[in-house]
Every structure is written in structure tokens, then in C-alpha cells.
Amino acid sequence: MTDDDDFAAYQSLAEETEDHRWAFGTGFSDPLEGIDTAVSAGVDAEALAAYCAALGDDALIYSHRLQQWVTRMPELEEETALANIALDLLGQARMLLSRAGQAEGAGRDEDRLAFFRTEGEFRNVRLVEPADADFAELAGRLLIFSAWRLALFAELTGSADPVLAAIAGKAVKELTYHRDYASLWVIRLGDGTALSHARMQAALAVIWPLFDELFRADAVAARLPGVAADPAGLRAEVDGVLDAVLGAATLDRPDGAPLAAVAGQAGREGVHTEAMGYVLAELQSVARSYPDATW
Amino acid sequence: MVTRGSGDSVTGGPEMVTRGVGDGVTGGPEMVTRGVGDGGADGLKAARETDELERAREAEKLEAAREIAGAVPDPELPMVTLADLGILRRVTAEDGRVVVTITPTYSGCPALLEMAHDLRYRLARAGFADVIVRTELAPAWSSDQITSEGRAKLHAAGLAPPHPSRPNAGRRGPVPLPLTMALPQFVACPRCGSLDTERTAAFGPTACTALFRCGTCREPFEYVKDI
Numbered sequence: 001m002t003d004d005d006d007f008a009a010y011q012s013l014a015e016e017t018e019d020h021r022w023a024f025g026t027g028f029s030d031p032l033e034g035i036d037t038a039v040s041a042g043v044d045a046e047a048l049a050a051y052c053a054a055l056g057d058d059a060l061i062y063s064h065r066l067q068q069w070v071t072r073m074p075e076l077e078e079e080t081a082l083a084n085i086a087l088d089l090l091g092q093a094r095m096l097l098s099r100a101g102q103a104e105g106a107g108r109d110e111d112r113l114a115f116f117r118t119e120g121e122f123r124n125v126r127l128v129e130p131a132d133a134d135f136a137e138l139a140g141r142l143l144i145f146s147a148w149r150l151a152l153f154a155e156l157t158g159s160a161d162p163v164l165a166a167i168a169g170k171a172v173k174e175l176t177y178h179r180d181y182a183s184l185w186v187i188r189l190g191d192g193t194a195l196s197h198a199r200m201q202a203a204l205a206v207i208w209p210l211f212d213e214l215f216r217a218d219a220v221a222a223r224l225p226g227v228a229a230d231p232a233g234l235r236a237e238v239d240g241v242l243d244a245v246l247g248a249a250t251l252d253r254p255d256g257a258p259l260a261a262v263a264g265q266a267g268r269e270g271v272h273t274e275a276m277g278y279v280l281a282e283l284q285s286v287a288r289s290y291p292d293a294t295w
Numbered sequence: 296m297v298t299r300g301s302g303d304s305v306t307g308g309p310e311m312v313t314r315g316v317g318d319g320v321t322g323g324p325e326m327v328t329r330g331v332g333d334g335g336a337d338g339l340k341a342a343r344e345t346d347e348l349e350r351a352r353e354a355e356k357l358e359a360a361r362e363i364a365g366a367v368p369d370p371e372l373p374m375v376t377l378a379d380l381g382i383l384r385r386v387t388a389e390d391g392r393v394v395v396t397i398t399p400t401y402s403g404c405p406a407l408l409e410m411a412h413d414l415r416y417r418l419a420r421a422g423f424a425d426v427i428v429r430t431e432l433a434p435a436w437s438s439d440q441i442t443s444e445g446r447a448k449l450h451a452a453g454l455a456p457p458h459p460s461r462p463n464a465g466r467r468g469p470v471p472l473p474l475t476m477a478l479p480q481f482v483a484c485p486r487c488g489s490l491d492t493e494r495t496a497a498f499g500p501t502a503c504t505a506l507f508r509c510g511t512c513r514e515p516f517e518y519v520k521d522i
Contacts, residue, residue: 032430077496077506084498091403095432166432170402173435173522181497 032095037102037163047223048161049104053113054123054220054268055152056096060114061276062128062145063089064283074135081181085142088174095167115287119276123220125267126259127210129275136189136196136203143182143245144207144238148214150175151237155229164227183245190249197250204246205254212258213266214238220268353388360393361386363421370409371501372519374452377410381440384431392425393418398436401502438503438521449519455485455507457521482518484509494518 039045066086073079097110132138153175156168189200215235221228246253265271364386365378377383384396395414399407411428418426438457446456481490489511496506504517
């Protein structure tokens with residue numbers, strides 16, 4: 001190494017005049033830069049764009065919800081864990097929204113999609129929208145989300161879209177870790193004290209109405225044979241994982257009725273819960289107030 | 296393997312890098328001329344007429360670029376280089392430009408951009424003005440790609456290097472969940488070597504580490520997660 005190796009990284013920061021990288025409006029570089037992003041012949045590009053956007057939206061909105069926990073976690077170690085999980089999901093969201101923008105071909109980048117779409121244009125499942133009322137809800141929602149997303153992305157590693165397959169290939173490693181993390185907390189709380197058990201059970205009852213939506217038929221996925229995963233096909237694996245964790249946690253699977261779709265429309269069709277508007281207000285307000293801002 | 300190859304090329308250390316820059320980067324269409332040796336300039340010019348020598352020089356230049364790229368330290372784990380970590384996939388030449396291909400460790404890894412900046416900066420300093428940094432997602436990075444030299448450096452710096460990864464450990468099969476946090480059972484303390492260690496946090500200060508504590512010497516340490 002040369003003498004100033006220790007400082008080279010910082011020098012490169014200081015000397016780069018177009019050094020924009022930290023947040024919205026800073027021209028964060030395209031996370032798929034340098035990757036062959038042509039859409040294969042025979043793939044419905046419009047559907048691929050919508051599909052990637054929906055998977056990106058799931059990660060973006062949930063990442064934001066997890067970030068809201070930072071500074072509010074019971075212990076520093078758990079806060080670090082949550083921040084890291086949120087970061088993984090944000091990375092997935094960036095790649096998926098970038099992929100959506102490329103497939104769409106209308107010149108929208110990840111920032112445009114994240115910060116300048118309205119609520120009805122987001123396609124995330126409703127599970128990721130509500131704020132967690134307590135740590136038990138956080139653990140329960142993270143378990144369900146990561147078990148489902150892991151099953152989904154494991155399927156997508158074989159997607160006919162090479163970019164989606166590559167994104168999924170990275171994500172499954174991360175999601176496996178997230179799912180294990182959530183599982184351990186659900187078990188610790190469920191199989192803990194009478195109070196922690198009761199609160200974990202109550203948290204599951206709150207989340208459960210949003211569970212069935214994860215496996216609803218998806219018109220966009222149906223247009224992408226070989227590229228997308230059939231939501232209904234994921235159910236057996238997710239059920240198996242949840243049964244194993246809930247069993248170890250001495251928790252009962254709630255039997256509450258699923259939250260109905262509105263006129264046949266749910267998150268994937270752009271119909272969201274009341275919580276969604278508040279998430280987007282916080283997520284988008286700076287970008288919308290200062291659309292040309294850089295810092 | 297490309298990764299292994301680029302890792303090996305770094306083992307020469309500072310002298311190799313310096314020599315590479317001095318002798319190798321002697322111009323070319325898109326590359327800044329810099330550090331040409333004092334003697335033999337006329338001889339070089341004459342020899343340049345032949346394609347074979349030209350190709351040899353290009354190869355030498357590329358090798359110099361490879362060494363520089365491989366020696367870039369990781370922004371989060373500065374005791375190891377990009378080549379040590381297996382993040383540097385390959386260094387190639389395209390139309391007189393140097394193309395450096397790297398891969399992210401984790402999807403949201405914020406260090407990737409620092410690496411790209413640092414790569415461009417160091418290569419520019421050595422005379423490679425036109426550098427393209429490419430990202431490659433597939434095959435996904437695995438901690439198995441950390442070289443043995445990288446593992447030794449991590450250990451020397453007080454970090455426990457990763458155990459072999461177990462792809463999709465426990466995800467499929469009759470028991471869907473091992474409930475072991477996907478961590479190896481025994482992580483040796485990098486300071487005293489004791490196996491009496493416990494994980495104190497599943498995630499450390501960076502996405503790629505977890506926190507441990509040694510029950511023998513009582514020191515906390517980071518474990519580079521196996522993925």
C-alpha cells in the first residue's frame with residue numbers, strides 16, 4: 001500500500017465535485033449501473049415494470065416502517081439489527097424500482113418512482129403499511145413478511161428475467177437472515193413470560209387479517225409466465241415456516257377473518273389502508289417540497 | 296477463478312504496484328502518459344511499431360490496473376482489500392478504457408459507491424483517466440469468496456472470519472427452520488482463540504458483521520457473517 005492509503009477514500013470524496021450520493025435529490029447513482037438491462041424478447045415489458053415496482057414497493061414501504069423504529073428499540077443491538085434489515089430492504093427496493101423504470105422505458109428512475117407517485121400508484125401489499133404498535137407486532141410482522149418474501153424470491157431466482165433473478169439471488173441470503181432474526185424473537189416472546197406470550201398472541205391477531213392478501217391472484221404476475229411467481233404457490237412453504245415457529249413459540253395461529261379487498265382490489269391494485277397516506281407523506285414530503293434540491 | 300486470480304495479483308504489495316505504474320502506464324490512446332522511465336524512450340518508440348509489443352504493453356498496463364484495483368481497501372473493513380473480499384470480480388480493457396467489475400456484498404451496501412469512487416480515484420492517480428466501474432449482481436457474492444489472505448488479515452485485525460456458507464441452510468427440506476440464526480455453532484475468539492463465545496447481536500455496525508463476546512477473555516469482537 002502507498003503512504004496515503006488510509007486517506008485515499010476520503011480524498012476521493014473531497015475531490016469529487018459531483019459527489020452526490022446520500023439521499024433524494026443527490027443523484028444517487030443507478031444501483032443497476034453497468035448491468036445488461038435489456039428486456040428479453042417475449043417478456044411483457046409493461047407487466048415486468050409493474051411487477052418489479054410492486055416488489056420494490058413492498059420493500060420500500062416496509063423499510064421505511066422499520067426505519068421509524070430506529071431510536072425507539074428496547075436495546076441498541078436490536079436497533080442495529082432493525083437498521084440493517086431496513087437497509088437490506090432499501091437496497092432491494094432501489095434495484096427493483098430501477099429495474100421497473102428501465103422496463104417501463106419512460107425515463108423514470110428509482111427516485112422518480114419512490115417519491116413522485118401517488119398512493120394509488122403504489123402496488124405494495126397492505127401488510128407493510130400499518131405502524132407496529134409494539135415490539136411484538138414488529139417481530140410478528142417481520143416474521144410473516146420475511147417468510148413470505150423469502151419463499152417468493154427463492155422462486156424468482158429462476159426467473160426468466162435475468163436482472164430480477166440476480167436481484168432475487170442476492171435477496172434470498174438477506175431474507176433468510178431476517179426471517180431467522182424475527183423467528184427467534186417471536187419464539188422468545190411467545191414462549192416467554194405470561195405477559196410476553198399474551199402480547200405476542202395479541203400482536204398476531206392484529207396482523208393476521210393482512211396475511212391472506214399475500215397469496216391473492218395477481219393479474220400482473222399472470223402476464224409474466226416464467227418470469228413471475230404464482231402467489232398462491234408460495235402458501236405451503238410460508239404456512240410450514242409459520243407453523244414451525246408458532247409451534248415452538250407456543251402460539252396459536254389466529255383465525256380472524258382476512259381484511260377484505262375493496263371492490264375486488266387490494267394493495268397490488270393500488271387500494272391501500274389508511275396508514276399508507278401517512279407513510280408516503282413522511283417518505284415523500286421533502287422530495288416534493290424541494291424537487292430540485294441537492295445537498 | 297477471476298476473483299482468486301485478482302486476489303493473488305495483489306500479494307506483491309507496494310513494490311509491484313509502483314513498478315506497474317512506472318513501467319506499464321506509458322501512454323496509449325486514452326490513457327494519460329505518466330511515469331515513463333528515463334532511459335530507453337527511443338527504443339520503446341521503435342519497438343512500439345510492432346503489434347506484438349503493443350499487445351504486451353497493453354497487457355502489462357492492464358495488469359498494473361488490476362493490481363491497483365485489487366489493492367483498494369474496503370471502506371467498512373479497511374484492513375482488507377476489494378480483492379481480499381472477493382468484491383473485485385475482474386479488471387478488463389475495452390476500447391482503451393479500463394473496466395473494473397465489482398459486486399455488492401449486500402443489496403443495500405452503502406460502501407459500494409465509495410468503492411467505485413475510490414477505484415476511479417486511485418486508478419486516475421496512476422494514469423488511468425478513463426475508468427468504468429461496473430456492478431455485477433450474479434452470481435451473488437458469498438463470504439466464501441473472501442481469500443485466505445483476506446481471512447488472515449481479518450483475524451489479525453480482531454475480526455472472526457466467516458465459516459463456510461451453507462447456501463439456503465434449512466430453508467428447504469422436512470424441517471423448514473433450524474432456528475439457529477444461521478450461525479455456526481462455534482466461533483473462535485480472534486484474540487484468545489477460545490470457543491467459549493456467544494453472539495450478542497445478530498447484526499453489527501455493518502451489514503456484513505455480527506457481534507460476539509468471548510467468555511474467556513471477555514472481549515467483544517465482530518464476526519464476518521457467512522452468507
